[in-house]
Amino acid sequence: MENKLIVTPSPHVKDGVSTSSIMMNVAAAMVPAAIAATLIFGVRALVLVLVSVAFSVFFEYIYRKLMHLDCTISDWSAVVTGMLIAFNVPSTLPVWMVILADAMAIIVVKQLFGGIGDNFVNPAIAARIFLLISFSGRMTTWADPINFVGGPVDAVSGATPLAILTAADAKVSDAPDMINMLLGIRGGSLGETCAIALLVGGIYLIWKKVITATIPVTVLVTVFVMSLVTGLNPWYMLVSGGTMLGAFFMATDYVTSPVREPGKVIYGIGIGVITVLIRAYGTYPEGMSFAIMLMNIVTPHIDGAIKKMPFGGVSK
Structure with missing residues (x-):
């Protein structure tokens, strides 16, 4: 007789939502602000966003690789963190400071505490405060908007x-x-x-x-x-x-x-x-x-x- 009672671990109700789909939606939601920043402050704003995203993904990949852990860059959480870090800095900030903030957010705040789901504070927030305290002069030097009209x-x-x-x-x-x-x-x-x-x-x-x-x-x-x-x-x-x-x-x-x-x-x-x-x-x-x-x-x-x-x- 066929067993009709199937016992499995929770969750018992599932849908198509995944970490990667959630993070992709968050990244997509930030695209209008990224476009606006590029129009307002110039191409350097876009460069900072792209650099921040690239190094956030790189730091997550290299850390997981060195620690012999599963690669998690496909979940898009590092992309979101990189975009948020760039969004929290002025367009005048040196690129190396943005990269330092990426390392702080991904390695120290996120990965050392166990990766996504285990960090006790938002990694991008921690990185911004780190920059503000360490380089307060640079973090409070603002550029005038570019006038396109x-x-x-x-x-x-x-x-x-x-x-x-x-x-x-x-x-x-x-x-x-x-x-x-x-x-x-x-x-x-x-x-x-x-x-x-x-x-x-x-x-x-x-x-x-x-x-x-x-x-x-x-x-x-x-x-x-x-x-x-x-x-x-x-x-x-x-x-x-x-x-x-x-x-x-x-x-x-x-x-x-x-x-x-x-x-x-x-x-x-x-x-x-x-x-x-x-x-x-x-x-x-x-x-x-x-x-x-x-x-x-x-x-x-x-x-x-x-x-x-x-x-x-x-x-x-």
Whole structure:
């Protein structure tokens, strides 16, 4: 008699989603921002993105090879990390510093902790903070946008709009207008300037169900509310700095963000609150990277605090 009871390990419900398909969608969602960065800052922006991706993949391949581990470059996670690192640096940064950041992210933060799925913080975030602390001068030297449409470019030289707006004598009139902020015609890191491109990429990820809207929406709403509370311009706080880039592409990292929806809300609120507090009262005008890293570290505690009680379980 044929055995109709087949026992197999979980998961019992499967679909066609894989790590590589998820990461390919994330990379595709960042293409509009990469194109915008190239148009805004010139070909050097594209060179930095390509170099960062190439060396991220190289470092992952060579590490796995030397450690006699399975090659994982086909999962596209190194490509995504490389793009995010490039998006978090100014177009003026020397290429060797970008390569150093790639090594930091892939070898130290990702592979030494066990590879994808085992890192305790987002590798690209850790690499950006490493660069900011080690080479603060280079990381805060901004290039003027290139003007492709003719006429003078109304952009701030030598400082980002966020640095201007969080200064003691800040005036909105000193910063680029909102249209330029949305289009990215301003100083800043490669992937954070064009808010429209980032928003398009974020909506694409939500539409493809790669991420849920919970974390991005919670982060953006919290930044808006906290900006009002601290006396900062809430609309500028949303479109300046790394708010959009962090909310859609870095805070939503599967490994370092909470699993359940209530945890995601707590996580997003924490990122928004810390970001604005650093912008309003801290030494650095930008706080998104520090906020995400801090909440990455807290994520296991959030998951532990809100986990469901198993059926029939007893509270301690």
